[in-house]
Amino acid sequence: MSGHRSIEEIEQAVRAKLGDLPLRREQMAAVAGLYRAAAAVRQHVENSVLRGAELTWTSFVVLWVVWIRGEPETRQVAEEAGISKGTLTGVARTLQGRGLLERKEHPADGRLALLALTPEGERLMARIVPEFNAEEVFVTAALSDDEAEDLADLLRRVVWQVETRGAERRLELLDGQDPPPRRSGRRPQD
Structure with a gap:
């Protein structure tokens, strides 16, 4: 059997791992x-x-x-x-x-x-x-035309939230500082 796990299995593992965290x-x-x-x-x-x-x-x-x-x-x-x-x-x-x-x-x-x-x-x-x-x-x-349109509308709302309020939220999380430049993932060399 491959290492592929179903969505349900992954969600169950997440619930087990997170326990009582207030999320x-x-x-x-x-x-x-x-x-x-x-x-x-x-x-x-x-x-x-x-x-x-x-x-x-x-x-x-x-x-x-x-x-x-x-x-x-x-x-x-x-x-x-x-x-x-x-x-x-x-x-x-x-x-x-x-x-x-x-x-x-x-x-x-x-x-x-x-x-x-x-x-x-x-x-x-x-x-x-x-x-x-x-x-x-x-x-x-698996979606009806109405469900597909509802999904598109919901996703537009997610995008709108990030595009209109994301910069403000990032500044709040970073205490007013600009985010640092992205790193490649490599460790700095000594």
């Missing part, structure tokens, strides 16, 4: 479910539709943002894709190398750059978006 378990279950669902959907789509197009989830999201927006600035693409500007640089270079994306100088400000799909990128998106949507339908097949 809001419903909210914990909601966030854990949100994370697990997002990871499961991402893995499924990457291993099906995106694999055939030789795309990662992140590269698809970058193409999607550019496809929808036309010729957005790189900083807008990074923000909407939920990635750092450094990550966008690497993804954009890869997509440029594949002939799917091009980088253009901003007409009004030479310090800024725009991204645009190439004709090949446009053709890829026109082909893959219906395939991607078919998998969106597959992963939500």
Whole structure:
């Protein structure tokens, strides 16, 4: 048997481990479910539709943002894709190398750059978006259309909470200080 445990088994293990800690378990279950669902959907789509197009989830999201927006600035693409500007640089270079994306100088400000799909990128998106949507339908097949819309509304509310109050909350948790820079996970060398 594999090491895979069901959601129920994991939730049971969490309840056993946490015991009497004063926690809001419903909210914990909601966030854990949100994370697990997002990871499961991402893995499924990457291993099906995106694999055939030789795309990662992140590269698809970058193409999607550019496809929808036309010729957005790189900083807008990074923000909407939920990635750092450094990550966008690497993804954009890869997509440029594949002939799917091009980088253009901003007409009004030479310090800024725009991204645009190439004709090949446009053709890829026109082909893959219906395939991607078919998998969106597959992963939500256990929900009615009304339940899917309710779920989308609930998730919008979670996003709204983080986007409108998250910065304030982070400052509160960090005693008014900006968060320290992210570390790579490596230990500092002596």
